[in-house]
Amino acid sequence: MHLLSLILWVPFFGAVLIALLPAAQPRLIRGLALFHAGLALLLSWSLPVAFDHSTAAIQFVEQVVWSSSIGVSYALGVDGLSLPMVLLATLLSVVALLASKPMKSGARGYHAWLLILEFAVLGVFMAQDWSLFFMFWELTLIPLFFLIDLWGGEKRHTASLSFVLYTMGGSIFILIGLIIAYRLTPAHSFAMTAIAEAATALPRREQVWLLLAFLIGFGVKIPIFPLHGWLPLAHVEAPSPVSILLSGILLKMGAYGLLRVTPILPEATVLLQPLLAGIALISIVYGGLLAWRQSDLKAMIAYSSISHMGVVLLGISALNPLGLLGATLQMAAHGLIAGMLFLLIGLLYERTHSREAADYGALARITPRFALFITLALLAGMGMPGLAGFVAELHVLIGGFQHWGWLMLLASLGVLMSAAYGFRTIGGLFTGPPRPELADLPDLRPWELAAVLPLAAGLLLLGLKPAPLIALMSAKVAELAAIFARLM
Numbered sequence: 001m002h003l004l005s006l007i008l009w010v011p012f013f014g015a016v017l018i019a020l021l022p023a024a025q026p027r028l029i030r031g032l033a034l035f036h037a038g039l040a041l042l043l044s045w046s047l048p049v050a051f052d053h054s055t056a057a058i059q060f061v062e063q064v065v066w067s068s069s070i071g072v073s074y075a076l077g078v079d080g081l082s083l084p085m086v087l088l089a090t091l092l093s094v095v096a097l098l099a100s101k102p103m104k105s106g107a108r109g110y111h112a113w114l115l116i117l118e119f120a121v122l123g124v125f126m127a128q129d130w131s132l133f134f135m136f137w138e139l140t141l142i143p144l145f146f147l148i149d150l151w152g153g154e155k156r157h158t159a160s161l162s163f164v165l166y167t168m169g170g171s172i173f174i175l176i177g178l179i180i181a182y183r184l185t186p187a188h189s190f191a192m193t194a195i196a197e198a199a200t201a202l203p204r205r206e207q208v209w210l211l212l213a214f215l216i217g218f219g220v221k222i223p224i225f226p227l228h229g230w231l232p233l234a235h236v237e238a239p240s241p242v243s244i245l246l247s248g249i250l251l252k253m254g255a256y257g258l259l260r261v262t263p264i265l266p267e268a269t270v271l272l273q274p275l276l277a278g279i280a281l282i283s284i285v286y287g288g289l290l291a292w293r294q295s296d297l298k299a300m301i302a303y304s305s306i307s308h309m310g311v312v313l314l315g316i317s318a319l320n321p322l323g324l325l326g327a328t329l330q331m332a333a334h335g336l337i338a339g340m341l342f343l344l345i346g347l348l349y350e351r352t353h354s355r356e357a358a359d360y361g362a363l364a365r366i367t368p369r370f371a372l373f374i375t376l377a378l379l380a381g382m383g384m385p386g387l388a389g390f391v392a393e394l395h396v397l398i399g400g401f402q403h404w405g406w407l408m409l410l411a412s413l414g415v416l417m418s419a420a421y422g423f424r425t426i427g428g429l430f431t432g433p434p435r436p437e438l439a440d441l442p443d444l445r446p447w448e449l450a451a452v453l454p455l456a457a458g459l460l461l462l463g464l465k466p467a468p469l470i471a472l473m474s475a476k477v478a479e480l481a482a483i484f485a486r487l488m
Contacts, residue, residue, distance in 0.1 A: 002060070002076075002487070003043065003047070003060060004060050004062055004076040004077070004078065004126055005062055005076060006043060007040050007043045007044050007047075007086070007090070007122065007126075008076065008119065008122050008123060008126060008236065009119070010023045010036050010039050010040045010042060010043070011036055011037060011093070011115040011118040011119040011122070012115070012116065012119040014032060014033060014036025014037070014113075014115045014376075014406045015036075015111075015112040015113075015115035015119070016202070017032060018032055018033060018037075018108055018111055018112045018115070019108065019109075019112045021108060021187055023106075023107070023108045023464035026104060026107040026108075027059075029107050029108050029111050030097070030100070030107065030111060031369030032111075032112055033097050033111040033112075033114065034094070034097050034098070034150065034297070036092055036115060036283045036399060036426055037090070037093045037097050037115065037118060038238070040093070040118065040122070040342050041091060041093070041094050043085055044086050044090040044152045045087060045483055046077065046081065047060065047085070047086070047228065048468075048472065049436070049452045050271040051078075051475070053080075053419075053471045053472060053475060054077070054475060055062055056079060056080065056475040056476040056478070056479035057079065058077035058078070058079050058128060059077060059078060059079065060077060060078055061075070061076070061077040061128070062074075062075070062076040062077070062256075063074065063075040063076075063128075070090060070188065070190075071177055071182075071185070071187060071188050071189030071190050071191065071194070072129065072132075073129045073132070073190070073191060074129070074132060074133045074375060075127065075128040075129040075192075076126045076127065076128060076411075076446070077126065077128045077133065077192065078125070078126060078364060080255065080328075080472055080473040080474065080475055080476030081259055081260075081328060081476050081478050082125045082126065082256070083331075083472060084328065084331075084332050084469060084472060084473065085249070085252055085256055085331070086122060086125050086126065087126065088248070088252070088331075088332055088335045088336075089106045089118065089121045089122055089249045090118070090122070091454060091455075091458075092244055092245055092248045092249050092335065092339050093114070093115075093117075093118040093245065093254065094138070094454075095244060095339060095451045095454065095455060096114060096241040096242070096244045096245050097111070097114060097190065097241070098448075098450055098451035099240060099241040099346060099347070099448075099451050100239075100241045100268075100327075101157060101246065101344050101393045101447060102350055103219070103239070103241070105117050105151070106150065106151065109146070109150070109222075109275070110147070110150075110151055111146050113143040113146050114143070114147070114241070114242075114245075116139075116142070117140060117143040117144060117245060118245075119293075120136050120139040120140040120143065121136075121137075121140060121245075121249055121250065122136075122255070122258070123135070123136030123139070124136045124137055124140070125129040125256065126251075128191070128192050128193075129189040129190050129191055129192065130181075130182070130191075130192060130195055131178075132190075133192075133257075134171075134174065134175065134178060135415075136173065137174070137253070137257075137365070140250065140253070141164055141167055141168065142252070143162075144163060144246070145160050145163070145195070146160075147238065147239065147242045147396070148160040148163065148234060148237060148239075148242065148394060148400060149161075151238065151242070152237040152238050152239060152242075153237040153238075154237070154239045155233065155236075155237050156238075158191060158233065158237075159230075159233040159234045159236070159237035160234075160237075161373070162229070162233055162234065163228045163230045163234045163236050165230075166227070166229065166230035167220060167221065167222050167230070169220065170216060170217040170218070170219070170221065170298035171217060171219030171229070171298045172217075173213040173214070173216040173217035174213070174214060174217035174218065175242060176213055176247075177210050177213040177214050177217065177261075178190070178195075179446070180206075180210060180213075181198060181199050181210065182195065182199045184199070184202065185197070185198040192260070195264065196263075196264040199264040199265055200264055200266065202264075202265070202273065204267045204268060206459030207265040207266075207268035207303055208268040208271060208272065208474070209425065210261075210265055210268065210438065211261065211262070211265045211268040211269060211272060212272075214257070214258065214265075215258070215272075215276075216262070216263045217257075218248050218253075218254040218255070218257040218258045218261075219254065219279075220252065220254065221251065221257075221307060221357075222250070222251060222254035222255055222309050222312070222313065223254070223309070224280075224283050224287050224306075224309070225279060225282045225283045225287075225308070225310075227307050228283075228287075230305065231302055231305065232290075232302045232303060233303070233402045235247060235298055235299070235302035235305075235342075236247065236296060236298045236299050236302065236355075239346075239487075240298075240342055240343065240345065240346020240347070240349065240350075240379045241343075241346065242337075243298065243346065244339045244342045244343055244346075245339075247301070247302070247339065247342060248334075248336070248338050248342070249335055249339075250336040251305060251309055251334075252331045252334075252335060252343070254309075255309065255312045255313070255316070255327070255331055256331070258313075259316065259324075259327070259328075259359070259480070261315065262338050262444065262480075263404050263480050263483045263484075265287065265378075266483050266484060266486075266487055267471060267487060268422040268449050269319065269484065270319065270484060270487045273319060273448045274319055276313060276316060276317035277300055277317040277318075277400075277404060277450055279310075279313060280311070280314035280316075280317055281310070281407070281410045281411060282310075283306055283309065283310030283313065284307050284310035284314065284410070284411055284413070284414035285307075285308065285399070285410060285413055285414060286306065286307075287303050287304060287305070287306030287307030287308070287309075287310060287414075288303075288304070288307040288414045288417030288418060288421075289417065290303040290306070290440045291303035291306075291307060291417070291418070292306040292417055292420055292421045292479070293356060294398045294421075294425075295355060295356050295357055296353045296355045297345045297348075297356070297425070298345055298349075298355050298449060299341070299355075300421060300425065301342060303336055304338075304381060304418060305334070307414050307417070307418065308330065308337070308338070308381070308418075310414070311326075311330050311334075311392070311393060311396050311411070311414070312329075312330045312331055312334070312395055312396075313327075314326045314327075314395040314400055314411055315327025315328075315330060315395070315399060315400070318396070318399040318400050318402065318403045318404070319481065319484040319485075320399050320402055320481055320484075321399070321477055321478060321481040321487075322395050322396075322397070322398050322402065322404060323396060323399025323402075323403070324389050324399070324401055324471060324473070324477045324480055324481055325395050325399070325477045326394070326395025326396030326397075326398075326399050326474050327396060329391060329392035329395055329462075329466070329469065329470070329473070330389075330390075330392035330396060330479060332388070332392075332394065332462065333388035333389050333391070333392040333459075333462060334389075334392075335381045335382070336380075336388060336445070336455050336458045336459050336462070337377055337388070337389060339455055339458065340373065340376075340377040340452065340456065340459070341374070341378070341381070341454040343379045343451060343452060343455070344370065344374050344377065345374075345375055347370075347444070348360075351442065352438070352441070356425075357425055358428065359435075360428060360429045360430075360435070360438065361428070361429070361430075361431070361434065361435050361438075362430070362431065362432055362434035362435070362438075363404045363429050364430035364431065364434060365434065366434070366438055366439065366441050366443075367441055367442075367443040367444070368443065369443045369444040369449070370443060370444060371429070371430045371480070373452050373456055374425075374429065374430075375426055376456055376459060377455075377456075377459070378422040378423075378425060378426055380459045381418055381422060382415065382418045382419045382422045382423075383415050383418070384462045385463075386460075387459050387460065387462075387463035388459045388460075388462035389462045389463075390457065390463060391445075391458075391462060391463060391466045393415065393475060394472035396411070397411060397412070405482065413423050432437065432481035465466060
């Protein structure tokens with residue numbers, strides 16, 4: 001079996017094996033889940049060693065034709081856009097499983113669905129055939145529905161249904177766009193290269209309608225304003241390990257899909273560039289304002305994700321090398337930041353059964369490790385120099401300024417608002433008078449530190465030494481920017 005297929009199918013076979021185990025063996029179930037996710041992690045992190053940074057071409061290509069009559073293939077490959085997302089997905093999957101240790105009820109189904117979710121997400125980022133991409137895109141709905149509906153909070157049924165309805169509604173627009181593009185290919189093929197050739201040659205009017213359809217479909221998952229209605233409830237009601245994956249990697253699927261379709265519809269992208277920038281700026285400010293208003297810590301992180309993903313869309317809308325590079329860097333940085341925050345707030349909630357910031361205080365003296373890592377993640381979210389968020393946001397702001405000029409002051413408001421609610425959260429959690437009921441609150445345990453440390457290390461490494469990740473992405477980003485530069 002080829003390496004990409006091995007990485008893709010390891011979590012799936014782990015899920016099947018777990019489903020066949022007796023339900024009364026939670027330790028064995030957890031061990032098998034960690035083994036398969038860990039194996040996928042090790043295999044995926046071996047890919048950069050053999051990856052050629054000098055080319056924007058798809059690498060590690062695998063293809064098996066399923067039906068030549070309708071042009072459907074099992075085609076896998078990665079490039080400078082998809083490989084960082086594959087690495088992020090395998091890392092966060094292991095972190096989510098480590099954070100799932102307290103999950104005792106229905107352990108067999110829970111761990112099997114988590115591995116199926118990893119399988120589906122990896123398929124989205126590896127697929128080089130649009131039919132295969134759409135199949136994996138839709139597959140992510142099934143495990144997420146059950147994970148939220150069966151193991152979520154008090155309003156889990158509403159949250160899971162809202163998530164599915166929003167996402168399926170968006171998927172209809174993606175499917176319509178793909179079918180139209182498919183019908184226009186001379187060979188009637190779903191291969192990404194064939195559809196790219198056909199779509200690029202379309203008249204501007206048809207390109208605009210296609211791009212609008214894709215913008216709605218992928219915009220639901222990003223999520224952009226006003227298609228974000230499912231996100232806060234889903235994040236709050238989902239189990240914290242599921243929120244790690246939902247915010248850390250699932251939101252990136254929408255931005256990744258948009259990065260795939262904009263270069264094959266270049267005239268429409270340039271024409272709708274102001275629309276993309278306007279939506280991005282509204283999302284940044286709107287998400288920041290709503291995050292500021294939240295007292296529930298998970299809701300605050302959820303709304304901040306709207307703002308941070310707005311930064312990704314702003315980078316895409318610049319259509320220049322710095323903006324596009326900043327967008328891809330922000331996808332990786334936000335995955336680490338959101339994953340770390342949901343992990344730590346979830347661990348605090350398990351101890352206190354409260355997500356209200358007002359219920360805490362003086363935790364810096366009681367739980368110094370919690371204080372250190374939550375502060376680190378919040379500072380990264382603010383764009384503090386030396387951390388991953390700063391590198392990504394700086395690229396986006398400079399790229400945006402090159403094209404939009406002083407309009408970027410609106411984007412800077414998002415940075416100020418993230419600093420406002422970030423420092424407020426730090427003050428509420430870790431300063432003030434001690435609470436007697438929290439006096440015996442345990443700090444991070446060894447297995448919890450094992451989950452937190454890789455994310456903290458990623459924030460520091462990307463902040464202090466981003467060159468390896470930039471090198472991984474640069475060739476593909478340069479290719480995308482060159483496509484748009486010819487039309488601007």
